[in-house]
Amino acid sequence: MSELNLASATATEIRDAIAGKELSAVEVAVAMLARIEEIEPAVHAFNQVTPDLALSAAEKIDALVADGAELPPLAGVPAAFKDNMNLVGTHTTCSSRILAGFESPYDCTAVARLLAAGVLPLGKCNMDEFAFGSSGESSATGTAKNPWDLGRVPGGSSAGSAAAVAAGMATVTLGSDTGGSIRQPGALTGTVALKPTYGRVSRYGCVAFASSLDQIGPFSRTVEDSARVLAAICGKDPHDATSAERPSEDFVAATQSADVAGMRVGIVRDLLELEGVTPEVRQSVLDAAARFEAMGATVGEVDLPTSKHGLSAYYIIGPAEASSNLARFDGIRYGHRAENPTDVLDLYMRSRAEGFGAEAKRRIMLGTYALSAGYYDAYYGQAQKARTVIASEFSAAFERFDVLLTPTSPQVAWKFGEKADPLTMYLADIYTIPVNLAGNCAISVPCGFSAENNGVRLPIGLHIIGDYFAEAKVFRAAAAIERDLALDVRSPLVSA
């Protein structure tokens, strides 16, 4: 077997090692499954591990190698998927009791495309229930832990997808991002985390939270791997009418050039000065901006004055759409059904009450209220107008700048139970939410660490925001700062 440490290797390295016959895809699958068996009990990144699917995919890759056939772009790369994405042969539970045991009836398009690109499906990742949360703690299947400090949250809602990559249990994973649910856990776990432009990736087969905001995207160890995954999963899908008629681009080349000379980089000044952002996080963003300047970029400042109201708009629009989308969980066609209902209303009310957790109920209630008679204009109507202004402020900023910088999260990973009050938890997504409302793209890339405390240091994420379909530019900037900082982003669970 090759010298490659699979727990810290990149997708590119693993594919090259398989293509060069240094190791077989089955060896990769077996080694990763063994690692999951060892590490998973401490981290709980997975709701389900799928050894049979991983091994059969690996055998197909090895057959291609034996035949001397052309290998797909992510051949033999260990992967996992957030548990709101359907994959035949797996359960899709959204970490909710209401979907316990649900068998995927078809494949999510993004998952199917990643499988077609050759990845080895290791399993389905733990998450906040129905993606409602910023810490992973609202999962009904137990809480995923942060591999940097097992007493701290990995972020959320794509908690397990982030933790699996940071713990070296998967090389790439897919998450979904409605208000920051890819980028924020990416920041808290020291992984690279991309929310593509709305419509760039099909949402078909991903259980809907807020349909006008949801977008699937990758977690990875490097910006180049992020680009490889996006290239594999993007593009028009006839099953999702909102997927964009937009050709793929050479995202990988953008990461390899990593040339930012002449790039116009904007620091979002007013958001950087918000209350609640810690000094070390603020400083790491300013330091990154200085690095961009040293690499030949032009750095300036911009304000996005309405973005700070994005949180309010989001906690109206998101729950409103969620309350509609989750109406389908009624105990009739799938999911939990209450015992001995007296009539159909009793069946609906008790099935939902027994099946949904506290945060899901809260969001359903909030959304139902915001859409109810007499309150629609004051809440939903006003939030949609604020959304227009937030998007137009981004558009104006992108006339002056190629990319914008903010922190991804106002603070590093916090301890379990620290944000027991829902509103405090919601504030964790203050930087990521405006991008979902506008629909453009952004990435979180590691840019530093907190000061060491009791032998633990925690990663900080830089949020690089791009215009609609400007992923190539975002990748170029992210790869430049990744190369320039050359941080060792292996968590303590990944040995050298």
Place this chain on the structure above:
Amino acid sequence: MSLSEHDVRHVAMLARLALTDDEVEAMRTDLNAILGHIDEIQRLDLGDVAPMAHAIKVVNVTRPDVVTPSFPQDVAVMNAPQAENGAFVIPQIVGGGDEA
């Protein structure tokens, strides 16, 4: 705006959620705290701004009007809590007379 216990019970009925008395009280506290924050959006002067429902402007996306295979019946009912002869079984909704 502040939600009363009556309001919470009304919204819970609209949302088809059976809440216990304790849950009603906890929900009232939580929702009022959240609304206390998001009510600030009502102070924004947005009179003439057009509302935005969606990030990308796509209208009436259609496909060729050709019949293609759709979800097979056995797959459609495979996750049903109760199914019989390829159909979902639910409590009786209509009547109570002799139509059964």
